[in-house]
């Protein structure tokens with residue numbers, strides 16, 4: 211057995227308390243062996259956590275990692291015109307190598323801000339998986355299906371590709387990669403495709419992940435044409451089936467009404483809250499406190515870097531807490547302990563990925579946050595600091611599946627300079643082809 215000891219720190223336990231302890235990890239199984247004081251120093255490899263908090267690695271439960279290439283390319287627009295006028299024309303020019311470069315840049319940023327697992331909906335999944343394998347991160351990936359504007363044959367090809375890559379890559383990268391069937395949304399994918407391919411996802415044993423209730427423009431036509439709320443329509447085409455072994459999960463859910471929140475709680479449907487993207491695109495404020503009260507599993511996501519514009523989940527935690535209070539006119543809503551849970555265990559649950567808890571037997575997916583900065587002084591309440599005062603720049607070390615991905619802010623699995631240079635070059639070339 212090869213062991214990793216994370217020594218001399220304070221540890222965030224699953225019940226939200228903080229205690230002084232070392233964390234001992236079995237690097238072969240990728241699991242936490244024990245959490246006790248003074249057990250880490252004789253490990254084969256050690257990470258110093260003095261003056262630091264060891265927390266579960268953050269889970270970015272909804273992103274489009276390669277959209278880092280379009281960071282700052284089209285800002286200050288609402289979702290529909292942003293997608294149609296700027297993003298989709300640029301994405302039409304993407305090559306597999308572009309997607310690989312953008313995904314690596316996204317992962318570099320995520321590792322540097324303490325994220326160990328993510329959910330990625332995008333294109334060129336084989337290249338995305340190869341990049342994830344190299345990075346050492348954990349992810350649930352899928353090919354995003356859009357059928358609007360396509361003839362029947364092209365629509366079926368797109369959906370069939372999503373199922374085929376889900377089948378081929380589930381369990382790749384030593385099990386760190388899981389997959390899902392990923393129709394883009396209820397309005398950009400035809401009813402016929404949902405009805406034919408959701409059962410195929412069930413046969414493959416993969417969940418379904420899609421955007422739902424993101425903007426009013428998406429909700430209104432569904433309600434008008436079908437006389438059903440979007441979550442009801444989703445259930446009608448086979449999603450969120452409580453009899454399924456896999457948990458389907460939606461991104462955004464901003465305009466979910468109380469009946470939809472109740473339904474999601476009843477059937478165990480997961481929601482990924484993306485507060486920065488919802489604010490930037492002026493999509494609205496999700497009823498997150500109502501979801502938590504109802505028992506809906508909720509995680510946090512950045513969405514893509516073009517609607518955020520970074521992949522730092524510490525920003526998402528702060529935004530979730532702030533907008534949660536604004537939305538309810540209640541300063542006690544979406545409180546710090548709930549936000550930290552959403553960003554860790556909640557995201558892991560929603561995405562069906564290991565991690566999210568520091569306890570023996572759990573996946574050794576960890577972030578070590580330095581506490582010595584003036585902005586984190588005094589240390590009255592470390593959970594409060596994680597949400598309201600810290601940023602991804604405070605993360606010292608990142609560990610996924612027992613392997614050290616970043617030590618003392620140096621990413622060990624990706625060549626940061628080369629990744630940034632390649633992505634930058636490809637991004638400029640991409641937008642010049644699109645214009």
Ligand SMILES: CSC[C@H]1O[C@@H](n2cnc3c(O)ncnc32)[C@H](O)[C@@H]1O
Nearest residue numbers: 274297331332354355394421513514
């Ligand atoms: C078909 S792959 C995923 C697809 O989604 C687009 N996208 C990025 N951000 C959002 C968002 O907030 N709502 C809906 N769709 C989004 C991305 O550009 C890809 O085309």
Ligand SMILES: [Zn+2]
Nearest residue numbers: 421461513514
């Ligand atoms: Zn999205």
